Amino acid sequence: MAPEKDTFDLSGPTDLTHIDWNIPAHRRSVAASLVQGVYVLERDRQKNRLEHEALAPAWWEFFHFQLLRKLVDDADLSIFGAIYELKSPTSDQNHSAAQAPRFVIAFRGTIIKLDSFLRDLKLDLLFILNAFHKTSRSKIAMQAVRNLVSDVGNSNIWLAGHSLGSALAMHTGKNMAIVGDFLKTFLFDPPFVSAPIERIKTEKLKKRIRIASSLITAGLTVAMKGRHASPSSENSFTKLSEWSPHLFVNPADIICSRYVGYFKHREEMEKIGLGGIERLATQNSIRDLFLTAFGRESKLLHLIPSAKLTVNLTPSPYLRRAHGIRHGIRQWWRLDLNLECKQYYYK
Template sequence: MASDREIFSLSGPLKLTVIDWTNAHHRRSIAASLVQGVYILERDRQENRQSANALAPPWWEFFNFQLVHVLVDPDDLSFFGSIYELRLPHSSCNYLAQTPPKYVVAFRGTITKPGSSSQDLKLDLQFMKNKLQHSSRFHLGLQAVQNIVSKGGGENIWLAGHSLGSAIALLVGRNMVKLGYHLEKYLFNPSFASLPFEKIKNEKLKHGARIAVSVITAGLAAAVKLNSQKPHQDDEFRVLSAWIPYLFVNPSDPICSEYIGYFTHREKMMTIAGGKIGRIAAQNSIASIISTARGNKSEACHLLPSAYVTTNLGPCQDFKQAHGIHQWWRPDLRLEYKLHQYR
């Protein structure tokens, strides 16, 4: 039996009957709902729910989107992504204050149900090892986005994802920036491949631990630079800095909360030793450095030069609620916003 969270009429943002595309809450809610649509597509597949009783379509049709393509993992045949096209009534196009997306490419995260959990958890492990860029899901997602861009350019294309899906969307977005396309990005509870220092309550201990890791990271990076590290890594980081994805994090979620500390700590490190240690540590992880030194190409793709971080400061009952996609379309959220730009 389907849970209430799968049924749009019971848990979706039903109040968004009139969309204001300049409203941040509306844009966030729609992006999150389209990601939820991917989750429910896969659940429909697992439960063999056919078109007559499928639960997924309302999650995009309510906002006048049409599903034009489903991304399928070749290893387990699960649905991991969707391409949506906005089909607005012609009359509404005359009074839009801001151009809405023409296409949205959305990626789901891990589902702990039989049918996809094995492959999902395998990819979670690949992410932790900074090897998600070798996965078929990333390559299929990148190819899908490149196909859309080749037809109509890179304007009005959104990328969206949740958890593992955010990691895939982030990888796709980074690669598109290198090709000259800055796509609008909505990353919900994005995974951060690091120890959850943000959970340390003692501020002095937490700050000291972060400094120690930064120094170790910078030292390791310098040690392997002559043989392994990319010669123009800093230039690439600066190229990426003009691209500012939207990150949505919850401090009670250890999977994504480290992004809060990552940006805050980076700003503090820029005041130490001329910022050199901070710049190196911001672009590298210990795992990626060690892997690269062993001859295995590895890039800490979760590390971002710039981002617009939205933090949910509301109370959460448990990890499931703190990590869930549903929180991001609630109308009563208590949010904190901060823009972080790499300089």
């Protein structure tokens, strides 16, 4: 029997039969489903589900997409990404066709199965060590995105990813944005490497820790300028400010919840007159400043200047009853979530 989580008719957003690309919830649901399609592609491969037994196609065909290419990791031959193309919009979608993507490049996260888990776990650790951008998987993804943009332009291409795949979409999106190609990007549960400050219950204590961290980080940044810090790093961060990816975060998820405090703290620092200090601190971390001081290259993939942040405030018991989990992609294609959305711009 096929697992429920892989079967679109049992787990997918089957009620989304009429897509209005002008509606953010519809765009979110489709993007999340296409990411799930990559997960199921890899599980189909691992379980040798071929042709009529394959479960993955339903996750894109339901929304009138076709699979153009699988992205395969050269280390273990696992499928980690996919390039989809939207067929001609159906008649009920024509009024919103201008908001529809022509292509979507989607990346999966970690799969806890022996066939791919060791490779995924190694990449998770490299992300924590800020060395993810050096991996062959990252380079394969980057080249695929560059090739597609070169062939068709950047106006109708979406990037989407979940967890580790979100880090991959973040990396490719940032690199494209630096050269002026701003791709619409959907980042589901993107990992944030940081101390788990969001787990602290006392708001005053959290604020004090954040302010102290910003002051120390900004001070170290100023002290190191001219010695070790790259003069282009701040310019690159400023260039990125025009790119505003969609971040989808569950505050109960320790892997990505730090983004809530990251953007909220920047806003609070502006209000109390410390915006200049925070602008220095927000593009660095204490750990990576020390690594740079000792001559070790470090690239902070998770820090971004601007974003459309969506926080899932749906009660956890409800998500569990609905077969969702705090860090699961499945929560994000649901249309009945209690969400809080806010746009943050880097000044």
